[in-house]
Amino acid sequence: MSxxxxxxxxxxxxxxxxxxxxxxQRQKVPCQVRVVxxxxxxxxxxxxxxxQPNFSGGLQYMNLGSNRxxxxxxxxxxxxASTEFVALLNNDTETDPGWVETGVAALxxxxxxxxxxxxxxxxxxxxxxxxxxxxxxxAGIPYNRGRGQSREAFxxxxxxxxxxxxxxxxxRSLFDEIGFFDEDFFMYLEDIDFCLRAQLAGHRCLYLPDxxxxxxxxxxxxxxxxxxxxxxxxxxAGDTGSALxxxxxxxxxxxxxxxxxxxxxxxxxxxxxxxxxxxxxxxRSGFFHLFKAGFxxxxxxxxxxGLWATPCALSKRFALSRTRAISKRQFRELLKKx
Numbered sequence: 001m002s003x004x005x006x007x008x009x010x011x012x013x014x015x016x017x018x019x020x021x022x023x024x025q026r027q028k029v030p031c032q033v034r035v036v037x038x039x040x041x042x043x044x045x046x047x048x049x050x051x052q053p054n055f056s057g058g059l060q061y062m063n064l065g066s067n068r069x070x071x072x073x074x075x076x077x078x079x080x081a082s083t084e085f086v087a088l089l090n091n092d093t094e095t096d097p098g099w100v101e102t103g104v105a106a107l108x109x110x111x112x113x114x115x116x117x118x119x120x121x122x123x124x125x126x127x128x129x130x131x132x133x134x135x136x137x138x139a140g141i142p143y144n145r146g147r148g149q150s151r152e153a154f155x156x157x158x159x160x161x162x163x164x165x166x167x168x169x170x171x172r173s174l175f176d177e178i179g180f181f182d183e184d185f186f187m188y189l190e191d192i193d194f195c196l197r198a199q200l201a202g203h204r205c206l207y208l209p210d211x212x213x214x215x216x217x218x219x220x221x222x223x224x225x226x227x228x229x230x231x232x233x234x235x236x237a238g239d240t241g242s243a244l245x246x247x248x249x250x251x252x253x254x255x256x257x258x259x260x261x262x263x264x265x266x267x268x269x270x271x272x273x274x275x276x277x278x279x280x281x282x283x284r285s286g287f288f289h290l291f292k293a294g295f296x297x298x299x300x301x302x303x304x305x306g307l308w309a310t311p312c313a314l315s316k317r318f319a320l321s322r323t324r325a326i327s328k329r330q331f332r333e334l335l336k337k338x
Contacts, residue, residue: 002030002057003104004085004169007077009070011038014047016092016216021051021059023095030057031087031100034080036073039066069186074165078175086175089213090166094123096212103169103211106157114174114203115195117163118211120144121151129153130215133160133207134192135338138274139281140266142192145338160207161338162195167213174203184312188254189261196269199334202325255289255298256305263306267313268320271332 006024010017017035024033033055037044040063048061062076078086085107089095099118106116117133132146132154144164146154163169165181168191178201181190195205270278282303289299324331 002032003083004087004100004107005032005034005077005081005083006087006089006100007074007081008033008035008089008091009038009073009077010035010040010044010091011067012040012042012044013091014040014042014044017044018047018051020089020091020093020095021055023093023097024089024100025056026097027057027095027100028097029101029104032058032060032081032083034060034062034077036077037061037063038068038073039064069183070165071181071185071187071190072183074190075180075183078170078172078180081172084172085169086172087169088165088167090215092123092216093120093167094214095167096214099167099211099213102208106206106208106211107169107171110206112204113159113206114171115163115198115205116169116211117160117205117207118167118169118213119151119154119207119209120164120167120213120215123214123216126214127151130217131164131166132209133205134162134164134195136161136192136196136265136335137281137338138270138277138335139284140262140270140274140278141281141285142189142262142265154207155209157209158207160205161199161334162192163205163207165191165194166215167211169208169211174198177201178203182316184309185261185264186257188257189265193261193265193268196265197320200269200320200324200326200331252295252298255295256302259285259299259302260305260309263303264309264313267310268316269331271328271335273332274335 008020035048045063052059064073064076074088085104087103103116120131122128122130127150129146129149129151131144134142135145136142145160178197182193185193266278289296
């Protein structure tokens, strides 16, 4: 019997999903798989019905009927899992045959850690990293650690602030303790928010360099990719988050949601003494969208939507202040390292 359930939220990307599932079929250890469909309008459901009977380890298909966003789809899959461990996987990924085995082994070997980040490699440039864990700094900018560097970099097992939910492992009990992904985020940065919440509760995240996954940046966002510009990657740009960070896949959709959710994360988690850093981060992001990304209107719309959601974020901040297990100084040190 498998110890882990792999959950794959999907939407209108049948071919990508099929590639992802085929890679899971090649895993060295068995795993249960749950595909949670946000109401795809292509032939995803027919494809799933055709491969389910021959899928080893167990494959369950759950169609939500409408696009409820990544966070809710992930939560539906996690709530349905009965295994001790769960993993999240984007449909635009291909897993190395040892990915599940590495994750399950680490979950058993390191009981003091509740979240595990994968070594995510650029699908099209397989000599480059996409993510070696996620970061969130004092300027309020989330980004993928190691993006664009050699795939051989970051080769040590080490603690990181957060795990990119495109390919990450979790203890199922963690969700019962601190709650699930925040469905108010709809899409983008819900993984950063969840990991920050876990860190405040005293749970840590560990990076696993041998848990290898290949990721097609932005391929799982068909709406956004139709708007993709020819903007070149910008190393260290002050953009609005890990989903845009140092990537050419800039879209109006992504700029809006990441900016909106980044504001909420700032209000919920950032220490007041970081205000100068935060002002700098937002000014830098504004100039980035004005001169580099080309979606200043979407950035401003997301910023206003974030402002509108400020009361909700403040209520979350107050609730977390009553349950936090680490000191404010310890949390500031975590952000300072990014």
